[in-house]
Amino acid sequence: MSYEKELAAAKKAASLAALLCQKVQKALLQSDIHSKSDKSPVTVADYGSQALVSLVLERELPSESFSLVAEEDSGDLRGNSGQETLQRIRTLVNDTLANNEYSSVSNLTTDDVLRAIDNGKSEGGSRGQHWVLDPIDGTKGFLRGDQYAIALALLDEGKVVLGVLACPNLPLTSISGENQQSSQDKLGCLFFATVGTGTYMQPLDGSSLLKVHVSTTENPEEASLFESFEAAHSLHDLSSTIAKKLGFKAPPVRIDSQAKYGALSRGDGAIYLRFPHKGYREKIWDHAAGCIVVTEAGGVVADAAGNPLDFSKGKYLDLETGIIVTNQKLMPLLLKAVKESLEERASSL
Ligand SMILES: Nc1ncnc2c1ncn2[C@@H]1O[C@H](COP(=O)(O)O)[C@@H](O)[C@H]1OP(=O)(O)O
Ligand SMILES: [Mg+2]
Numbered sequence: 038m039s040y041e042k043e044l045a046a047a048k049k050a051a052s053l054a055a056l057l058c059q060k061v062q063k064a065l066l067q068s069d070i071h072s073k074s075d076k077s078p079v080t081v082a083d084y085g086s087q088a089l090v091s092l093v094l095e096r097e098l099p100s101e102s103f104s105l106v107a108e109e110d111s112g113d114l115r116g117n118s119g120q121e122t123l124q125r126i127r128t129l130v131n132d133t134l135a136n137n138e139y140s141s142v143s144n145l146t147t148d149d150v151l152r153a154i155d156n157g158k159s160e161g162g163s164r165g166q167h168w169v170l171d172p173i174d175g176t177k178g179f180l181r182g183d184q185y186a187i188a189l190a191l192l193d194e195g196k197v198v199l200g201v202l203a204c205p206n207l208p209l210t211s212i213s214g215e216n217q218q219s220s221q222d223k224l225g226c227l228f229f230a231t232v233g234t235g236t237y238m239q240p241l242d243g244s245s246l247l248k249v250h251v252s253t254t255e256n257p258e259e260a261s262l263f264e265s266f267e268a269a270h271s272l273h274d275l276s277s278t279i280a281k282k283l284g285f286k287a288p289p290v291r292i293d294s295q296a297k298y299g300a301l302s303r304g305d306g307a308i309y310l311r312f313p314h315k316g317y318r319e320k321i322w323d324h325a326a327g328c329i330v331v332t333e334a335g336g337v338v339a340d341a342a343g344n345p346l347d348f349s350k351g352k353y354l355d356l357e358t359g360i361i362v363t364n365q366k367l368m369p370l371l372l373k374a375v376k377e378s379l380e381e382r383a384s385s386l
């Protein structure tokens with residue numbers, strides 16, 4: 038089955054959401070940031086991005102069975118304390134639609150916006166098709182002015198068949214360790230993949246198209262390792278132990294969000310390690326798009342036991358803690374180093 042129509046709609050939706058996020062990031066006001074019940078931050082851009090993607094997908098792909106599993110919900114926007122924020126989101130969404138090809142639908146009420154956000158309440162699963170969305174992945178990076186991604190994927194019978202990653206702050210050229218970033222670098226990448234057709238990258242303005250491949254290196258000494266910027270999101274000391282075992286020379290490249298999967302898909306680095314702290318449960322929207330972008334570029338994504346990720350179980354990924362991403366040649370070596378490091382860690386605790 039081809040997913041051409043779905044891909045075109047997903048690229049439009051993610052690109053439009055990226056425009057909204059870029060506008061907010063440029064003029065970020067303290068009042069736009071709120072704390073969710075789990076204490077993680079959420080901004081008007083997270084909500085606005087979710088509403089836009091939901092609206093564009095529904096409009097481009099009319100279907101009775103539209104299903105979206107997305108990170109945000111409208112709960113905090115419905116009370117009195119949420120009204121001002123809701124108005125800001127409504128204005129942002131309407132302005133973004135009006136300035137693009139959707140001016141005829143840019144008169145949304147606050148109820149329309151709430152409904153669009155809550156469209157993302159599906160639970161996913163192994164039957165039928167479900168869109169999976171992280172409207173801003175890496176909200177902490179977004180707030181710092183660093184990396185973030187709009188991550189959109191499609192599940193069909195429990196498998197990821199399409200993924201789009203919009204990374205507004207990612208340079209179009211490599212971010213590998215030896216490449217010094219310069220303020221001249223053009224920013225804004227859109228990665229996309231459908232099952233069986235490879236991974237492509239283009240500038241967010243759509244001006245050119247490039248097929249990308251993961252690094253083919255077999256030698257960790259010449260590779261870069263990616264991990265979370267936030268130490269609270271991943272155990273930096275554990276990845277450092279693994280890197281030492283493998284003989285890594287370069288320090289890790291720490292960046293936020295699924296931009297890591299995008300950068301890996303074009304060979305900027307060779308390994309991505311993610312070891313959340315005990316008790317954290319991984320959600321499907323944090324990995325679905327990144328996973329197909331890397332695998333279609335020739336890479337492998339596995340949990341700490343070497344099993345592929347299973348996206349068919351609902352909102353959460355049920356896995357052996359840890360996500361490791363690399364090329365086919367390095368995976369056996371990496372899995373061995375991960376296993377040894379986890380055993381050493383367990384015996385020292
Ligand atoms: N305590 C946590 N541990 C691991 N990941 C977290 C934690 N809190 C939030 N996240 C999520 O981790 C991802 C960011 O990963 P990274 O560290 O690679 O940037 C985001 O999806 C972020 O959610 P969000 O989508 O709300 O930003
Ligand atoms: Mg969040």
Ligand SMILES: [Mg+2]
Binds near residue numbers: 171173174322323
């Ligand atoms: Mg996320």
Ligand SMILES: [Mg+2]
Binds near residue numbers: 083108173174175
């Ligand atoms: Mg998010």
